[in-house]
Every structure is written in C-alpha cells, then in structure tokens.
Amino acid sequence: MTNLPAATLAAADFYDKHYVGAEPIFLQPGMKLMLGNSERPRHCRFCGNNEPAVSFRDEAHALPAAFGNTGLFSNYECDTCNHLFGEGIENDLGNWSKPMRTLSRIKGRNGVPTIKSPTTGKGWRVEYTNEGFQLKQYEDDPFFEIDEEAKQISSELHRDPYIPVAALKGLVKIGLTLIPEVETQHFCETFNWVRDTDHTRDFVAELPVIRTFIPGPMRNDLIVLMLMRRRAGVDTVPYAFFTFAYGNEVLQVFLPSPSQDKCIHGNPLTLMPFPAPGALYPARHGQPRVKVETLTGREPVRGEKVRVVLGFEGS
Ligand SMILES: [Zn+2]
Known part of the structure; x- marks a missing residue:
C-alpha cells in the first residue's frame, strides 16, 4: 500500500x-450468479408488477451481454422491462461504450465489436480477430497515424449515434439491478426515470x-x-x-x-x-x-x- x-x-x-x-x-x-430469489409469484422491481400480470420467461442480464456478461442475471426484471431496456437505453449505452469495448477486446454476443467508417463502401475498419487487431485503411483516405518510435497507432474512431441521457439511464439501470431489495424503497423515482422513454x-x-x-x-x-x-x-x-x-x-x-x-x-x-x-x-x-x-x-x-x-x- x-x-x-x-x-x-x-x-x-x-x-x-x-x-x-x-x-x-x-x-x-x-x-453463474442469479440475483434475487426465484419464489413465485415473482415481482419486477422496475415496473412494480407481479406475476401473472407480467411474465419472467427471458433471462434478464444484470449487465448487458455487450460487456461480456454471460453469468450475472436477476430474477426481478420482467420480460416487458427487459425488452424495453434492450430495445432502448441499452442500445444507447452500447453505442456510447463501443469504442472502449472494441479497444478492450470485450466479447459480446457477436464477439469483439468491429468499428467501421461511417461512410458506406470502402473505408477504414478496426477489427479484432484471433490474430489480434486488424486495422484497415486506404491510401487515398489515410486514417491511422503511426508513430514507429513510440510504437503507437492513433486515430479518431467514430461513435454510432446515441442519446447521452439514455446511455446514462443504461448505466444507472445496472446499479438499480445490483442494489439489495431493502434499498429499492429509496429509488422509486429512479426506477420510473430509467423506464421513461421520454428522455427530455x-x-x-x-x-x-x-x-x-x-x-x-x-x-x-x-x-x-x-x-x-x-x-x-x-x-x-x-x-x-x-x-x-x-x-x-x-x-x-x-x-x-x-x-x-x-x-x-x-x-x-x-x-x-x-x-x-x-x-x-x-x-x-x-x-x-x-x-x-x-x-x-x-x-x-x-x-x-x-x-x-x-x-x-x-x-
Ligand atoms: Zn417490469
């Protein structure tokens, strides 16, 4: 120390x-770790509904799979909330965090994400394969700067579109999944906020x-x-x-x-x-x-x- x-x-x-x-x-x-007990009827901490008003068939990732999570799930997120997050704030969080996930070689459902030039057709590309990082660029459109002495390659990756506050909700949602049941009473407004698709x-x-x-x-x-x-x-x-x-x-x-x-x-x-x-x-x-x-x-x-x-x- x-x-x-x-x-x-x-x-x-x-x-x-x-x-x-x-x-x-x-x-x-x-x-593999499951948060919360599986006693029936199950209760969703995000929308406050119980079975059978809402179902709990899908695996609810406590942390999106994009971050490499294959083992941490919860018993208290209903299918409705799971889909709401998956189709909304988790996409914003995914786009916001993608450059860092690529650079850190984090394997999501489809492996390490590839980052491509936003222009269609021939363009630069950063891809991670079994041989390590593959960087592609075209002579007429140089993209990477190579510093042989420092042994560094630098460039400006682009980020897919995202709404900042939605990405933030995606992060807060992970924390709300981790808090113990006894703490949920202090976060009622926060649960509503992360579920709200009105980001304004x-x-x-x-x-x-x-x-x-x-x-x-x-x-x-x-x-x-x-x-x-x-x-x-x-x-x-x-x-x-x-x-x-x-x-x-x-x-x-x-x-x-x-x-x-x-x-x-x-x-x-x-x-x-x-x-x-x-x-x-x-x-x-x-x-x-x-x-x-x-x-x-x-x-x-x-x-x-x-x-x-x-x-x-x-x-
Ligand atoms: Zn729910």
Missing part, C-alpha cells in the same frame, strides 16, 4: 470515511459518470462490480453509487435517490474518483487517467469522434 500515489491513498481514505461497500462481484467466464424529462441536476482509463494490457474476461452506500450519520455526499470495471475502463456511476440525496441539494458534488486498480506496467504505459463525463444531453449525438491510441509490439 505504501507505494501508492498520494491521491489514491487520499481517495481510499475518503471512501472509507463516507461509504460502506458491498462485497464486490468478480464475474469471470463459466461463473428533468430528473436530477448533477449526475456525473467518472471514467478511469487504465492503460496497457488488461484482462478482457473479468468484470468487477461494486456497490457503495453512504455511511449512517454522513450527510455531505450522495447516497449511493456503483463502480464497474471491465477491460481498460472503470466507470463510477451515481445512483440518484431523490429522498436520500435531499441533504446535499444545492451543494456542488465534490467527490473524488474511487481508487482504481493501477496499470500493470505504469512505467511503460503510464498511470490511469480520469475523466468526468456529463451524459445529460437529451438530443441524439451523431458523428462523434473518439481519439484512441493503440500500442503495438515488434519493430
């Missing part, structure tokens, strides 16, 4: 004083997503999820958040609870990022980088570019 940067130690201390964490879930291939509705003023990018090679088949709740007696920080680490990225997402967050109303959030695991080879790849994303836009974002840098081996 002593060789950790001071900021990491300060963050660890901050979280220790203000929050209590649940046991993290380490999701690895071959593991006001909800909470500030809802940042803290992204930490961990450079260098990272496992692409391990997902770590952790839920944190404010300690009793503390009233200066938001009530709950969760962190979600996959590939090279750690996302820290607040779970807004209008009733429990009343005490911090009017005060700007002064949270520090939850300490992320360090890079495997910081000397070679650099330290983790933190960015705060404000995913509150309500209009579709088209043609957004994401700057990426890939390292390569060899001479």
Whole structure:
C-alpha cells in the first residue's frame, strides 16, 4: 500500500470515511450468479408488477451481454422491462461504450465489436480477430497515424449515434439491478426515470459518470462490480453509487435517490474518483487517467469522434 500515489491513498481514505461497500462481484467466464430469489409469484422491481400480470420467461442480464456478461442475471426484471431496456437505453449505452469495448477486446454476443467508417463502401475498419487487431485503411483516405518510435497507432474512431441521457439511464439501470431489495424503497423515482422513454424529462441536476482509463494490457474476461452506500450519520455526499470495471475502463456511476440525496441539494458534488486498480506496467504505459463525463444531453449525438491510441509490439 505504501507505494501508492498520494491521491489514491487520499481517495481510499475518503471512501472509507463516507461509504460502506458491498462485497464486490468478480464475474469471470463459466461463473453463474442469479440475483434475487426465484419464489413465485415473482415481482419486477422496475415496473412494480407481479406475476401473472407480467411474465419472467427471458433471462434478464444484470449487465448487458455487450460487456461480456454471460453469468450475472436477476430474477426481478420482467420480460416487458427487459425488452424495453434492450430495445432502448441499452442500445444507447452500447453505442456510447463501443469504442472502449472494441479497444478492450470485450466479447459480446457477436464477439469483439468491429468499428467501421461511417461512410458506406470502402473505408477504414478496426477489427479484432484471433490474430489480434486488424486495422484497415486506404491510401487515398489515410486514417491511422503511426508513430514507429513510440510504437503507437492513433486515430479518431467514430461513435454510432446515441442519446447521452439514455446511455446514462443504461448505466444507472445496472446499479438499480445490483442494489439489495431493502434499498429499492429509496429509488422509486429512479426506477420510473430509467423506464421513461421520454428522455427530455428533468430528473436530477448533477449526475456525473467518472471514467478511469487504465492503460496497457488488461484482462478482457473479468468484470468487477461494486456497490457503495453512504455511511449512517454522513450527510455531505450522495447516497449511493456503483463502480464497474471491465477491460481498460472503470466507470463510477451515481445512483440518484431523490429522498436520500435531499441533504446535499444545492451543494456542488465534490467527490473524488474511487481508487482504481493501477496499470500493470505504469512505467511503460503510464498511470490511469480520469475523466468526468456529463451524459445529460437529451438530443441524439451523431458523428462523434473518439481519439484512441493503440500500442503495438515488434519493430
Ligand atoms: Zn417490469
């Protein structure tokens, strides 16, 4: 612990004083975990309906399959809500997160996503195969910049269209799936908000997503999820958040609870990022980088570019 940067130690201390964490879930291939009991009649925590008014035939992923989840499911999401999320906010979250999932080599239902030039016909392409990353470009349309000395390739990948606040709802929905049943009473408005297909509705003023990018090679088949709740007696920080680490990225997402967050109303959030695991080879790849994303836009974002840098081996 002593060789950790001071900021990491300060963050660890901050979280220790203000929050209590649940046991993290380490999701690895071959593991199967079902959240909630399977007693009948089942109850859907998202819409509040019970069997037989709603059915529970489909497997409800606690985390979308796009992030590589093949083992974490819940018993408390009905088929109606499952389809609503799958056809809506999970697509926005999928498009928003796709460049990072490709770079982290995260295998969804159809393998690691390929990113292609938005122009039809011949164009650049970033694809991950058994031989590693395959980058294609055409001479008359150069797309990648190659830095032989630094052994890096950089380019600007494009993002498929997404509505920022819908992607945010997709993230919050994951957290709402992870909270224990006893906590659901504090999130009634939040359940309604994530289900609402009207993305223009006001909800909470500030809802940042803290992204930490961990450079260098990272496992692409391990997902770590952790839920944190404010300690009793503390009233200066938001009530709950969760962190979600996959590939090279750690996302820290607040779970807004209008009733429990009343005490911090009017005060700007002064949270520090939850300490992320360090890079495997910081000397070679650099330290983790933190960015705060404000995913509150309500209009579709088209043609957004994401700057990426890939390292390569060899001479
Ligand atoms: Zn439902």
